[in-house]
Amino acid sequence: MNIGDVATLSGLPAKTIRYYEDIGLVRPPRGPNGYRRFRESDLHKLNFLGRARSLGFSIEECRGLLALYEDEGRASADVKRIARDHLREIDRKIDELAEMRRTLGELVEACSGDHRPNCPILTDLARMPKPRC
Template identity: 55%
Template sequence: MFALTFPEPRRRTLIGLALVKARIGGASSDGFRSDDAPVPALHALTLPERAPLSDGGFLAGVRLMNIASAAGAAGLTAKAVRYYESVGLLAAPRRDNGYRDYGPAEIARLKFLARARNLGFSVDECRALLSLWSDNRRSSADVRAMAQTRIREIEAKIAELESLKRSLGSLVAACHGDDRPDCPIIDDLAGCGHAH
């Protein structure tokens, strides 16, 4: 019995060569003629993708993805995935050919990063959050404190945007918006309220 592995995109096919008895002519009492001889028969079994282990073996049943598929599964771009790798937020195992394999653990980490970044956390804050996520002895107070800090930053940004909105609203209200060249908005942008 031996096995051959043939390259296929993201799957491997195991070909096993088994020796079986072929029925030739009539059957004897045990169902086979005395002159039956073993003849080779090929049996093909397609196995699920397997993740490489540190010892070079494989872990059956784990579906691996390339960078494009992993990025899509996490709602990110491949460029973002490469960036997270470059700053040390992600480390996917490499194959012998240099390409990376992304398994469930890496996809979960990418989704975590995508969500955290969407909430406005910085790269350094994401690093701290990832550390807390993987620490079963973490204090939820630490996570809460980070979220509260982010809320204060958002509130400050909202106040800044509201101020900008009021300023622009005043300029829009002062502009007639007709065919004349006079425009308070342009005058304000030019500085000191003087016409250009």
């Protein structure tokens, strides 16, 4: 399979697949014309990467997961630890965004949104920062 084929099948852009090769996540052999020739196993890895990335795992986490995926002697505990750490990170981000959402939601509510200059959003933004706790 050429890169275009695996791009279609995996849903990843060809550019991204080349990038993944660059950083050593996949290593497709080359044909005599210099084209990358992807095997089924390469396609599996690309699917794996696409899915892992879509769940928010970083490239380095993906590298670790991929190594475990390929390691028949792995312990599922190792996989679970990576996933649980990532889950905590997701929770942290959700909390952070929820806090922004709360604050900003209040401000938007309070703003009349008319032709006049007076605006509680700007008033809030111009606040002094709390001296660090």
